[in-house]
Amino acid sequence: MSVDQIIxxxxxxxxxxxKKRTGLFRSKKNxxxxxxxxxxxxxxxxxxxxxGPNGAGKTTLIKILTTLLLPSSGTAxxxxxxxxxxxxxxxxxxxMLMGERGLYWKLTGRENLxxxxxxYHVPKSIRKSRIQSLIDLLELEKIxxxxxxxxxxxxxxxxxxxxxxxxxxxxxxxxxxxxxxDVKEARRLRNIVKNQNELGKTIIYCTHQMYEAEELxxxxxxxxxxxxxxxxxxxxxxxxxxxxxxxxxxxxxxEIARMAVESxxxxxxxxxxTKRVNNGSSEERPYLxxxxxxSRTKLPQIxxxxxxxxxxxxxxxxKETTLEDVFINITGRSLMDDTRVExxx
Amino acid sequence: xxxxxxxxxxxxxxxxGTFIVRLKTISRYKGSLSMDIFxxxxxxxxxxxxxxxMAGSISEASANFQANTGLTNASYIAYMIIGANVFxxxxxxxxxxxxxxxxxxxxxxxxxxxxxxxxxTSILAGLAFYVEARSAFTFVLGYLLGCILFGIxxxxxxxxxxxxxxxxxxxxxxxxxxxxxxxxxxxxQANSLMNSLQWGLGIIMGAFIPVTALPLxxxxxxxxxxxxxxxxxxxxxxxxxxxxxxxxYLDLTVIFIFVLICPLVGYWVFSKAESRIKAAEGVGQF
Numbered sequence: 001m002s003v004d005q006i007i008x009x010x011x012x013x014x015x016x017x018x019k020k021r022t023g024l025f026r027s028k029k030n031x032x033x034x035x036x037x038x039x040x041x042x043x044x045x046x047x048x049x050x051x052g053p054n055g056a057g058k059t060t061l062i063k064i065l066t067t068l069l070l071p072s073s074g075t076a077x078x079x080x081x082x083x084x085x086x087x088x089x090x091x092x093x094x095x096m097l098m099g100e101r102g103l104y105w106k107l108t109g110r111e112n113l114x115x116x117x118x119x120y121h122v123p124k125s126i127r128k129s130r131i132q133s134l135i136d137l138l139e140l141e142k143i144x145x146x147x148x149x150x151x152x153x154x155x156x157x158x159x160x161x162x163x164x165x166x167x168x169x170x171x172x173x174x175x176x177x178x179x180x181x182d183v184k185e186a187r188r189l190r191n192i193v194k195n196q197n198e199l200g201k202t203i204i205y206c207t208h209q210m211y212e213a214e215e216l217x218x219x220x221x222x223x224x225x226x227x228x229x230x231x232x233x234x235x236x237x238x239x240x241x242x243x244x245x246x247x248x249x250x251x252x253x254x255e256i257a258r259m260a261v262e263s264x265x266x267x268x269x270x271x272x273x274t275k276r277v278n279n280g281s282s283e284e285r286p287y288l289x290x291x292x293x294x295s296r297t298k299l300p301q302i303x304x305x306x307x308x309x310x311x312x313x314x315x316x317x318x319k320e321t322t323l324e325d326v327f328i329n330i331t332g333r334s335l336m337d338d339t340r341v342e343x344x345x
Numbered sequence: 346x347x348x349x350x351x352x353x354x355x356x357x358x359x360x361x362g363t364f365i366v367r368l369k370t371i372s373r374y375k376g377s378l379s380m381d382i383f384x385x386x387x388x389x390x391x392x393x394x395x396x397x398x399m400a401g402s403i404s405e406a407s408a409n410f411q412a413n414t415g416l417t418n419a420s421y422i423a424y425m426i427i428g429a430n431v432f433x434x435x436x437x438x439x440x441x442x443x444x445x446x447x448x449x450x451x452x453x454x455x456x457x458x459x460x461x462x463x464x465x466t467s468i469l470a471g472l473a474f475y476v477e478a479r480s481a482f483t484f485v486l487g488y489l490l491g492c493i494l495f496g497i498x499x500x501x502x503x504x505x506x507x508x509x510x511x512x513x514x515x516x517x518x519x520x521x522x523x524x525x526x527x528x529x530x531x532x533x534q535a536n537s538l539m540n541s542l543q544w545g546l547g548i549i550m551g552a553f554i555p556v557t558a559l560p561l562x563x564x565x566x567x568x569x570x571x572x573x574x575x576x577x578x579x580x581x582x583x584x585x586x587x588x589x590x591x592x593x594y595l596d597l598t599v600i601f602i603f604v605l606i607c608p609l610v611g612y613w614v615f616s617k618a619e620s621r622i623k624a625a626e627g628v629g630q631f
Contacts, residue, residue, distance in 0.1 A: 016625070016626055017625065018626075063456075063627060066460050067459075067460070067623075068456055068459055068460060068623070068627055069623055069624075069627045070620070070623045070624040072624075086462075087462045090460060090461060090462040091462045093460075095460055097456060097457075097460075098453050098456060098457075101452070101453025101454070102452075102453050102454055102456065102457035103452075103454065103457075104366065104370070104452065104454060105452065106369075106370045106373045106374075107366065107369060107370065111366070111369060114362070115362050115363075115365075115366050116457070116461065118358045118359055118361070118362030118463075119359055119362065119458065119461035119462075119463040119468075120461050120462065120463070121352075121355035121356075121358065121359070121462060121463070123354075123355075124358065147373070163457070
């Protein structure tokens with residue numbers, strides 16, 4: 001094994017067996033293939049992003065790497081320990097899963113940190129000073145002596161993040177750590193993640209927010225329907241699309257118009273996607289995402305085809321290439337889509 | 346990288362940490378502790394008052410009880426009060442790990458716990474110490490209060506010996522609670538199952554009626570359940586009924602054998618169940 005590769009994953013599969021309800025008392029056996037032969041390495045000291053829509057298999061992968069789940073097949077080594085050596089792995093990682101859950105609500109934040117410090121066998125002599133440094137780092141002073149039940153969602157997330165750091169492990173596994181944080185707090189947390197990486201920690205960062213992966217990660221594995229469909233430096237992933245232009249068309253766009261645009265020579269793809277309205281709400285707006293070889297020369301024809309097919313155009317933008325475009329280019333879907341992994345009977 | 350010491354001191358830290366966390370949590374649910382004291386009194390009051398109503402007086406009821414159960418020295422009221430208190434502590438201990446697992450699943454803390462290198466045995470030991478302390482506290486207060494309410498002398502018999510039997514006899518029950526932990530991991534509707542089963546426990550441990558007065562198949566189940574010897578031992582120490590094997594040391598030996606066997610069997614079953622659940626959908630799902 002290479003010393004630099006702190007995590008090695010080989011052909012990991014996970015099949016959930018469940019029952020599919022077909023009536024009041026009837027059910028059929030059902031298999032959900034959550035991971036389909038995933039392989040990758042994580043180098044020591046890197047921030048490795050796992051980017052994918054909800055239901056892609058990110059959390060299943062993290063749960064296997066944290067020994068909470070056993071894979072159906074395949075192997076993995078974390079910090080030199082195989083998945084069978086649970087205690088070696090558990091002592092090597094600090095993890096943040098399940099969002100704001102995972103804290104004792106009737107205890108104060110400080111009591112939670114003290115207890116988890118004990119569970120991680122952090123010696124009592126250094127536990128108090130470490131807790132204080134985490135309180136300072138995450139600016140928890142005002143809330144740390146209140147019971148967790150009185151915290152806001154964002155405060156709970158910060159406390160869960162502090163818990164992940166309590167054992168000062170060499171590897172951090174963070175599953176959607178900025179969910180429920182406001183923009184300012186999310187940015188602060190990402191800065192802390194960067195600092196932790198600069199201090200030498202290897203970080204696996206799961207997200208479905210492409211800008212987080214672009215901002216933080218040295219390498220990104222794009223995961224979809226249980227498979228890693230692309231893996232590279234974020235810039236290189238985007239460079240793979242640089243030869244093409246991406247247009248975003250908003251408005252009332254019939255399906256026939258989308259198909260007509262897709263048939264224009266030089267248009268590589270035209271997909272109806274949704275994006276979140278940029279006003280802080282959860283409202284989503286549909287748009288037509290067009291990938292073409294030269295938008296400058298194609299634009300008049302695209303507008304003409306759209307208009308002649310009943311489209312009322314409200315806005316047209318030429319987009320900067322993002323990791324989401326890489327995802328769209330490969331899958332034809334947006335990262336905002338909830339893509340539960342396929343099941344078979 | 347931190348230097349994590351998986352030393353004895355570390356394991357003791359987990360035991361102590363778990364004990365303190367439980368104490369702090371219960372201190373924030375004050376009503377719950379009072380209920381632990383009053384519930385056994387209410388459990389005991391039902392058969393005591395019913396027996397009195399049926400027989401016409403307490404002394405008549407007591408005579409009927411002795412005649413029908415063969416426990417010639419038994420104080421009817423003391424038997425019920427002790428039985429109710431032991432039943433209460435045994436059921437709390439028996440479901441200890443099962444309730445713990447389910448509560449942690451609901452809170453979302455179970456996966457956080459399972460991600461730490463803390464051994465399940467250390468966590469259970471911390472929980473068990475907490476339950477022992479809580480049981481001793483509620484047993485003494487519940488028994489005292491029950492005796493005062495029903496007008497009998499609480500200091501009859503060997504009180505210290507009874508307390509010792511309680512604390513030692515709960516150890517195999519804690520061991521068996523691993524089985525309940527396994528059951529909760531496996532069975533989704535564990536709460537209703539637990540509620541139904543706990544009354545069965547009351548019967549097989551002879552909480553309100555000596556098992557010798559029950560059908561043979563129930564007696565056989567009772568004789569392999571350590572809660573039966575725990576209850577019988579405390580009854581013998583406090584009410585003066587004859588020891589089950591005719592000799593205190595023989596009764597205590599049987600309890601000690603359960604102390605050695607039950608935790609091992611319970612832990613083995615739980616580990617198997619945990620592995621199966623990890624291979625399926627994971628420990629956090631219910």
